[in-house]
Amino acid sequence: MTSRISAYDRPRHFVDEQVRGPFRRWRHAHHFEPDGQGGTLMRDVVEFAAPLGPLGAVAEFALLNRYVHRLIVVRNEHVEAVAET
Numbered sequence: 001m002t003s004r005i006s007a008y009d010r011p012r013h014f015v016d017e018q019v020r021g022p023f024r025r026w027r028h029a030h031h032f033e034p035d036g037q038g039g040t041l042m043r044d045v046v047e048f049a050a051p052l053g054p055l056g057a058v059a060e061f062a063l064l065n066r067y068v069h070r071l072i073v074v075r076n077e078h079v080e081a082v083a084e085t
């Protein structure tokens with residue numbers, strides 16, 4: 001997937017959107033806020049649509065929603081591990 005940063009408001013948030021790749025549409029917003037204890041909370045908002053019309057809609061329901069959720073969870077675990085070292 002090739003994406004571009006379409007919005008950037010340091011240090012509050014940024015958005016990346018697919019330019020080329022497997023999805024009909026992919027928008028991933030990253031929001032950051034203080035946790036009140038000296039750390040940072042990160043919230044991801046992912047919007048996507050599969051290609052292939054009705055067949056893609058079935059794939060989203062049956063597979064992609066869970067896959068994308070897990071992908072973001074694993075990625076965030078990695079980001080947290082790297083940030084804390």
